[in-house]
Amino acid sequence: MSVNKRVLHVFSSFEVGGSQRRFATYISHTNTNCEHMVYAMDGCYDAAKLVQNSKLSIADNINITKGNTRQAIKQIKQYLKTETPDLLVTYNWGATEWVMANVFSKICPVIHVQDGFGEDEQNTEKLTRRLMRMFAYRQCNTVVVPSKTLERIARRNWFLPEGEVSYIPNGIDIDRFICPEDIGFARSIGIDPDKPVIGIVAALRPEKNVGRLIEAFSKVEDEIDGAQLVIVGSGIGTSAMKMLAERVCKPGRVIFAGNMENPEKLLPSFDVFALSSDTEQMPLSVIEAMACALPIVSTDVGDISHMVSGQNAPYISGNNAESLADNLIQMLGSHEVSIRIGAANQAKAKEQFSLKTMIDAYDSLFTHHGKLAQD
Incomplete structure (x- = not known):
């Protein structure tokens, strides 16, 4: 036996x-x-x-x-x-x-x-x-x-x-992240689906440096009308991040959604997925965003520049708020380019990260x- x-x-x-x-x-x-x-x-x-x-x-x-x-x-x-x-x-x-x-x-x-x-x-x-x-x-x-x-x-x-x-x-289960946008759910946490949405899914720990993304977003919202930043996750840095957002960003533009067991409910509401970490290797959140056909803007850490499609790779650069803001503004500035990059990311996720x-x-x-x- x-x-x-x-x-x-x-x-x-x-x-x-x-x-x-x-x-x-x-x-x-x-x-x-x-x-x-x-x-x-x-x-x-x-x-x-x-x-x-x-x-x-x-x-x-x-x-x-x-x-x-x-x-x-x-x-x-x-x-x-x-x-x-x-x-x-x-x-x-x-x-x-x-x-x-x-x-x-x-x-x-x-x-x-x-x-x-x-x-x-x-x-x-x-x-x-x-x-x-x-x-x-x-x-x-x-x-x-x-x-x-x-x-x-x-x-x-x-x-x-x-x-x-x-x-x-x-x-990851690629099919789980190929789903339509749930506009009702997005509205329930304060998102305006008719305005550009930058999103991140990350534990609010120091090495994730979400503060860098908030600083970058304060520059993005001056250039992109109605831009919103949605932060999914929590951790020891939550209070500090909220205080930073209140200080450097416009009221109501940064939404803290907390932990979410099923991030695929919200990912389709994003226009761009962002990551601002000081250190990463092969983050699951990036693969999930790729499966959801999202373009990625990130600091150049770990394998991220090799994970994304070739078309997306130029937007994985630098390690400061300025380069993040510049790449986010460029990505949000061309809807056709971001859609094309998202489709290429999804194809690569299906091929390599099943x-x-x-x-x-x-x-x-x-x-x-x-x-x-x-x-």
């Missing part, structure tokens, strides 16, 4: 962010015979509501000491020995202690998923973290990266051999690694 493989996924937080949304999408669509458990080190499990089936359980029977790495590693090691998962999957720097706990004991196989870096490493890796990653990640069975930029970093900075790095592009491709890749990875696969 076959036994289900038990896979433990560890996040620093299971808040509604890019890696958590991707994971929730995977769990909702995978058909493999695995039991998936998730542990959030900060106790936040908001993204669990995005899972559309009962394949996910919460591993809430552990309490790791905060602020004492040695004690935390000791507790993690004991937990892994007691629970004996068939596979441990860790996500980003915040879960590195779990990798370290498994390094010497080799309690179970480990896959590490690296989506990018936080605000404190947006320009360069901290030396101590780089050395830790170089040591810890080389002990993993494989390290998964969603972008070519990260793949280069994994090989150049962490000296991971080619066979230990798995490049898996993010994928959900099935991503699901198959993770299924293969999780099935191949693990104690049951090795027995």
Whole structure:
């Protein structure tokens, strides 16, 4: 009789962010015979509501000491020995202690998923973290990266051999985002569908630098009559962003829509999708906007300039409010060009960023690694 493989996924937080949304999408669509458990080190499990089936359980029977790495590693090691998962999957720097706990004991196989870096490493890796990653990640069975930029970093900075790095592009349910505009819903959150709409979907964290987009928009609204900025998402920066918008933008032009489980309800109301991050790799929000046939204007970070269509690439440039504003004004200034670019983006999303491709890749990875696969 076959036994289900038990896979433990560890996040620093299971808040509604890019890696958590991707994971929730995977769990909702995978058909493999695995039991998936998730542990959030900060106790936040908001993204669990995005899972559309009962394949996910919460591993809430552990309490790791905060602020004492040695004690935390000791507790993690004991937990892994007691629970004996068939596979441990860790996500980003915040879960590195779990990798370290498994390094010497080799309690179970480990896959590490690296989506990018936080605000404190947006320009360069901290030396101590780089050395830790170089040591810890080389002990993993494989390290998964969603972008070519990260793949280069994994090989150049962490000296991971080619066979230990798995490049898996993010994928989405493209058809879910090919839908008509819901004018009634747009009006319900304060949007005027007859006026130009710039939109962003992002957690309001420092590295997303939504303040840069608000500053850019203050210049756009002086040039584009009736322009509106819609911000979908929330986070620790919400209050500060609202204060900034009140100070530099015209009243009522910046709309804070909060978190939205189904962004496809609002994306068709956007004329342009904008991103103003200091650091990204392969953001799901950009793929979703592309699937919705939207043109993209963004800072030039991560893989974004390569993700979008060739026609859209010139609008992915710079890292300041001025270049963002200039590109937004150009894009909104020509409806025909923006429609053509949006159609090209949608075609590329269908071709390269499908959900099935991503699901198959993770299924293969999780099935191949693990104690049951090795027995």
